[in-house]
Amino acid sequence: LIDHFGSDLTVVNCARVSFNKESLDIGEKDAKLIHYLLTHEHTSPFRHCFLQWRIEAPIFILRQWMKHTVGCAWNEMSRRYVSTPPRVYHFEKWKSRPPKSIKQGAGGELSEDGQALCNEIYEKATSKALSTYDDLIKMGVAPEQARAVLPQSMITSCVWSASLQSALHFVRLRLSSDAQGEIREYAQLIANDIKQNFPVTFDAFMDGMK
Numbered sequence: 001l002i003d004h005f006g007s008d009l010t011v012v013n014c015a016r017v018s019f020n021k022e023s024l025d026i027g028e029k030d031a032k033l034i035h036y037l038l039t040h041e042h043t044s045p046f047r048h049c050f051l052q053w054r055i056e057a058p059i060f061i062l063r064q065w066m067k068h069t070v071g072c073a074w075n076e077m078s079r080r081y082v083s084t085p086p087r088v089y090h091f092e093k094w095k096s097r098p099p100k101s102i103k104q105g106a107g108g109e110l111s112e113d114g115q116a117l118c119n120e121i122y123e124k125a126t127s128k129a130l131s132t133y134d135d136l137i138k139m140g141v142a143p144e145q146a147r148a149v150l151p152q153s154m155i156t157s158c159v160w161s162a163s164l165q166s167a168l169h170f171v172r173l174r175l176s177s178d179a180q181g182e183i184r185e186y187a188q189l190i191a192n193d194i195k196q197n198f199p200v201t202f203d204a205f206m207d208g209m210k
Contacts, residue, residue, distance in 0.1 A: 001193045006049030006164070008034065008200040014045035026200055035204040046201070047071060049164035051193065058089035060152040061183050065174075071166035076158035079147040083137050088126045088153040094118040095181075105178050126151055167194055168205050175209075 012023050012030045015037060023030050037045055057065070066074060079086075094115050095106035110118065129151045136146035162170065167190060173179065174187035195202040 001197075002052045002054050002159070004049070004051045004193075004197050006198075008198050010049050011037070011045045011164070011198075011201055014048045015042070031200050031204070034201055035207065038201075038204050038208055043165045046165035046168070047163045049198065050161060051164065051167055051197065052159065052161040053190070053193070054157070055160055055186075056155055056157050057186060058153050058182075059156055061089075061180070061186065062156060062158065063152075064180070064183055065160075065170075065186070068162070068166060068170050071163035073161040074158060077156055079150070080144040083143040083146070086130060086133065086150055087155040088130070088151060089155060089182075091122070091182075104180075106181070122153075126153055164194070164198060164201065168201075171205075172209065 008026050008030070009023060011034055012026065015033060016022055037043070055062070055065075062076075094110045096108055096110055098105050098107045109115070129149055132149045133146050136149070137143065171187050171191045171194065174183050175191065179187070191202070194205075
């Protein structure tokens with residue numbers, strides 16, 4: 001987390017301005033108001049608060065993440081300008097494909113032999129991609145063209161700014177049991193930051209998730 005703007009009190013007072021009222025501290029009535037706002041989807045007060053993160057993630061995760069655009073701003077590191085050696089993501093465990101009746105997600109973990117074989121295949125493929133990129137750069141090829149050989153597992157860096165409403169929406173979708181395991185780990189980190197800086201809102205949000 002780089003920065004954040006606003007607090008639970010900001011949410012409350014953006015709602016209470018409708019009646020030309022203002023709270024100076026968060027009390028029980030304010031907590032109930034936040035809960036009411038979330039329950040009945042009166043979301044505009046949550047758009048006045050913002051959070052900003054510096055994110056490092058593999059491309060295949062960030063491209064899912066970047067579907068969240070409403071109330072958000074993105075700026076990503078560009079390999080048109082950066083030619084430092086890329087890094088790639090390494091999976092902790094390889095999982096099987098789910099049954100045909102399930103269109104997304106993953107099944108159980110592969111066997112120990114399967115894990116070893118997948119690691120070997122993956123390492124061979126990513127190493128070849130990285131070495132090819134390095135060869136092209138050494139030949140004087142423009143980074144904007146050489147980057148075409150880099151895999152989706154490459155780690156990239158970006159800044160993400162999001163309204164509190166948008167960040168909560170991201171957490172709601174990406175902590176779901178059918179979300180990809182790797183993006184759920186990021187969503188949990190985002191949730192932790194929201195909880196720390198907007199505790200009343202986060203508690204009310206989690207009540208609605210039950």
